[in-house]
Amino acid sequence: MRIAVDAMGGDHAPQAIVEGAILAAREYPKIEVILVGDKFRISALLNHVEKLPKSISIQHASEVIEMGESPLLGLRKKKDSSIAVAVQLVKEGRADAVVSAGNTGAVVTATKLKLRFLEGIERPAIGTVFRHNKGVSLLLDAGANIDCIPRHLFEFAIMGSDYAKEILGYPKPRVGLLSIGEEASKGNELTKEVFSMLEKTNLNFIGNVEGRDLLTGAADVIICDGFVGNVVLKVGESVAVYFKELMKKEFTSNPIRKLGALLLTGAFRSIARKADYAEYGGAPLIGVRGTCIICHGRSNPKAIKNAIRVASEVVSHHVNQHIVESIKANGHALARPPKSVS
C-alpha cells in the first residue's frame, strides 16, 4: 500500500506533514509513505529523525500551490506543484492514494482532472465525518458541488452509504436527506425529488432529517448539496467557537470562577477531545478513480497520520468498487416515472 502525501500543503507544512508521515509509517508497517514536495526541505526534516522507517520515501516536486491561490490557474501554471505530482503518482499507478492538507480547491480539481470519475458518477463529493453523542456521521457533499440536480444527491447517497459501511463500520448505514421537516412533502424542489429517488434504492434510506438532528445521531450518512453542506459545517463550527469564547470570558472573570474552571480542567480536556477533528483523518473526495483524502489546512501530525490510515482503508476495502456496483444496482431509481418501457 503506497500513499502519496503532499508534504507542502497545510498551515504547518512541511513540518507537521512530515511528522505525521513518520507517525503513520511507524504505526502501520504495511503502508509506504511517499512524501511529495521540495526534496531539500523534506530531507532536512527527515535527517533529524532517529530510526527513520524505511517505508518513507521522497518524490521531488519543485513548486507549491499556495492556500489562497486560484486552483485552476495554480494547476495550470505550476505543473510541478506538490499537489499535481502527488495526484500524478496515483494516476500512473505508482501510488494507491493521495493525502493533502493543501489548497482544497486545487486538490479537488487536480484529482478530478487527472483521475477522472468512477463509472456512473457525474459528481464526486467531499465527505466530512463529524462526531455526535452517539458516534460519528458522514455528511456529503461538504462543498465540492454547489449547484446540484437530483441525480447528484442520489450519487452522494450511494457513495456515502458505501463509505460509511466500509470505513465507519456501519453494517447498514442509515441515510438521511437534510431537509426542513420529516415528512416527504417537506423540503425544496431538489430534496423532494431526491426523496422519491432514494425511496426506490436498496439503501437504508430513513427519509428527511432536519438541522436539529445533525448532532443527535439520527442518521449515519447525511445528504445535501455542497452549498448547504458548506454553510452547515461552517455554522456548526462557528457556534462551537462562539460558546468556547463565551465560556472562556465568563470562566475567568473573577477568582472564584477561575478556581471553578481549574477544577474542571479534566472535563474541558475531555470535551476538547470529543470535538477533535484530527481523530477522523480528513475528508474523502469520493467518486474519483482513485483515493484522495483532503485534510484541514491546520492539520497537526496526528491528523495527517489518521488521514494516511483512512486512505489505506479506503483502498483495502475497495470502496470505489462497491460504489460502482451500488450505482449499477440502483440505476432504476433514476428512471423518471413517465418513461414506462425501458
Added chain:
Amino acid sequence: MRIAVDAMGGDHAPQAIVEGAILAAREYPKIEVILVGDKFRISALLNHVEKLPKSISIQHASEVIEMGESPLLGLRKKKDSSIAVAVQLVKEGRADAVVSAGNTGAVVTATKLKLRFLEGIERPAIGTVFRHNKGVSLLLDAGANIDCIPRHLFEFAIMGSDYAKEILGYPKPRVGLLSIGEEASKGNELTKEVFSMLEKTNLNFIGNVEGRDLLTGAADVIICDGFVGNVVLKVGESVAVYFKELMKKEFTSNPIRKLGALLLTGAFRSIARKADYAEYGGAPLIGVRGTCIICHGRSNPKAIKNAIRVASEVVSHHVNQHIVESIKANGHALARPPKSVS
C-alpha cells in the same frame, strides 16, 4: 396601540400567554392587549389577578388550531380559531398587530391570506433575531419561502434592512448575503444573481458572508432562502444543545468537577441569559399589510411580553411604510441588464 394576542397558541397556552399579556399591559401603558381565545378559560385566568390593567380585553374565539395540525386544513375547518380571529382583528382595523406562539404555518398562512402583501412584495419572510458577541443580527428568511428566485432574496434584503434600522437600532444596517465564500464569484446560481442585484441598491450591502461569520457580528442582516435559513437556525440550535449536554455530563462526573461547576454557577447563568431567545420577542413576519410577530411554541411570559413590545414598535416606527418606499427606491436593481430601454 392595540395588539391582538393569540391566547391559545403555544406549549404553555393560555397560562403563559395571559401572564405575558399582563406583564406587557403593566409595563407599556400605551398598549391595549386583546387576548383572543376561549373567553371562559381566559377569564378564569384573569379573575385571579390583582389590579388587572384595564388595557386588557378579551375577544372570544371558540376553536384552536393545534401545533401539529395542517395549517391550510386547520384554517379552512376552524373559521373561529384564535389565530384566524386574531388576524381578522388586524384586517378589520380593530387591532394594529397580531402576536402568536401557535402553529407557525397557520399564523403565516392566515396572515398572508387575510392581510395580503405590501406593495412591491411578492414574498413575505420570517426574520429571526439572534445574539452574537457584538450584539444582535437578523436572519431572513427563516423558513417561510423554501424555493426562491433572486427577486425574493432582494426583497428579504430590503425588508431586513428597514426592520434592522427601525427595530434593532442600526442606523445603516450592514446587509450580508449568506454564501460559501467572500468573493462575488462564490456561491450558487441564486446567490450570485442576488449579489449583483444587491450591489445596485442603496442598501449598505457588504457582500457575501459565510456560515462561520454568523456569530461574529460580520453583518447586521443576513439574507438567505428559507430552506437554508431553516437548516442554519436548527443546526445552530443543535450544536448549542449538544455542547450543553456534553458539559452537563462532564461537569457532574465526579465530586471535584461538581464543586468546580458549583463555583461557576454565576457564569452559567450569564451564558444562559445571553442565549435566551425570550429577550428578542419573537420572529416578525415581514412583508404583509399589517404586523405579525411569531413566537416560539415554548414561549414563556417574558417572551410574550417582549413580542408585544416589538409588535408595537414595528407599528409605531412605520416599518411597513419604509419598506414600500425602499422597494420603490431600489426597483432599478431588479431590471435585467439585457433590457436596455425601459
